[in-house]
Amino acid sequence: MNPNTDLQLVPETLLKKRHDLENLQAQRAASSLTRSISRKRISNKSKTVKIVKPETILIQSRHRKNAAKRYNRVSKKGMQKRASDKSVVKTKVWDSVRNEEVDEKDLPEEEETKSTNKQANEEDSDGDEDMDRNKEEASTKKEDTNEQQQQQQQLHKIPYKANSIGATTVFAILLRPTIHTTPKPVKKTLSSLRLRRMNEGVFLPYNPATRKMLHLVEPYVLYGIPSSETISDLVRRRGFCRVDGKRVPLADNNVIERELGDLGLICVEDLVHMIGTGGGEGKEEAAAFSKVSKFLWPFRLTARKSKFQRKTLDIKDGKLYGDQGEAMNGYIREML
Numbered sequence: 097m098n099p100n101t102d103l104q105l106v107p108e109t110l111l112k113k114r115h116d117l118e119n120l121q122a123q124r125a126a127s128s129l130t131r132s133i134s135r136k137r138i139s140n141k142s143k144t145v146k147i148v149k150p151e152t153i154l155i156q157s158r159h160r161k162n163a164a165k166r167y168n169r170v171s172k173k174g175m176q177k178r179a180s181d182k183s184v185v186k187t188k189v190w191d192s193v194r195n196e197e198v199d200e201k202d203l204p205e206e207e208e209t210k211s212t213n214k215q216a217n218e219e220d221s222d223g224d225e226d227m228d229r230n231k232e233e234a235s236t237k238k239e240d241t242n243e244q245q246q247q248q249q250q251l252h253k254i255p256y257k258a259n260s261i262g263a264t265t266v267f268a269i270l271l272r273p274t275i276h277t278t279p280k281p282v283k284k285t286l287s288s289l290r291l292r293r294m295n296e297g298v299f300l301p302y303n304p305a306t307r308k309m310l311h312l313v314e315p316y317v318l319y320g321i322p323s324s325e326t327i328s329d330l331v332r333r334r335g336f337c338r339v340d341g342k343r344v345p346l347a348d349n350n351v352i353e354r355e356l357g358d359l360g361l362i363c364v365e366d367l368v369h370m371i372g373t374g375g376g377e378g379k380e381e382a383a384a385f386s387k388v389s390k391f392l393w394p395f396r397l398t399a400r401k402s403k404f405q406r407k408t409l410d411i412k413d414g415k416l417y418g419d420q421g422e423a424m425n426g427y428i429r430e431m432l
Contacts, residue, residue: 156277164279167312175311179419184258188423189251257421260302260321264374267424268310268319269297269397269431271417278316285313290394295431297330297395299371301385315417320424328368333432336393343393355391359384397431
């Protein structure tokens with residue numbers, strides 16, 4: 097008898113599974129050898145393992161050191177020449193037809209428009225002499241000059257405050273997330289300002305103490321002077337209050353009267369007026385404003401750039417942080 101007849105044939109599927117298992121074991125053994133070089137991080141929400149390269153670890157440590165150096169420098173010496181103690185006024189160009197701001201680089205220079213007007217007038221005088229020759233050229237250049245004049249009539253230069261000096265209230269938004277690379281003192285100052293989640297905004301009284309705290313965490317925060325219209329839009333559209341430690345929507349004036357009736361606040365208009373004026377200069381007014389700001393839950397806003405714009409198109413905010421003055425109203429409207 098043949099001895100091979102007693103042996104059972106193994107199917108191909110089992111052989112493939114064994115081969116795959118052996119490959120997995122070999123990969124795990126290779127990764128265990130490189131475990132000392134790379135660091136594994138396991139998130140609590142999803143059980144996926146992320147292997148971080150040593151280059152990224154070095155970059156993160158460099159960021160942490162630079163942030164700690166900046167925090168210590170500003171806490172000891174202040175902002176020095178990086179922030180002025182006087183109100184700075186700038187001008188922006190507004191297009192009345194499109195209802196949007198226009199960059200000054202895209203505007204035509206005044207000297208060029210004057211030279212084109214002179215050339216058009218000279219060619220008009222030559223055209224009276226030789227009508228047949230220069231009629232078409234003069235008409236086209238007239239149209240160009242008329243279009244330029246219409247564009248200049250549409251554009252309006254509007255002055256605005258570029259910093260928050262002299263303001264009573266500012267609105268601050270946390271733009272960058274506080275991850276493991278951010279130093280602990282930065283996290284503490286942000287939590288004392290009640291900015292704990294990304295794209296959350298808070299009304300703050302603009303006094304020397306809060307100004308120094310905002311300077312300490314300036315690379316993470318965007319702040320400026322809100323107008324009464326933006327304050328009312330924020331309170332009505334994204335307004336939530338704190339009642340017994342719970343997040344309750346501001347759907348009714350009865351909630352305001354029940355919680356802030358001792359301060360004389362009955363409705364949303366009183367709340368907006370209190371936030372806009374900053375309470376006042378006295379201690380009682382400051383205590384009233386702090387009670388109102390703590391009564392309001394931090395405003396949860398949407399990101400200025402979507403995930404598709406940030407990841408796929410690689411559109412970044414750039415150096416958008418710090419004191420924006422009255423230009424903050426436009427950024428709030430984008431994030432509402």
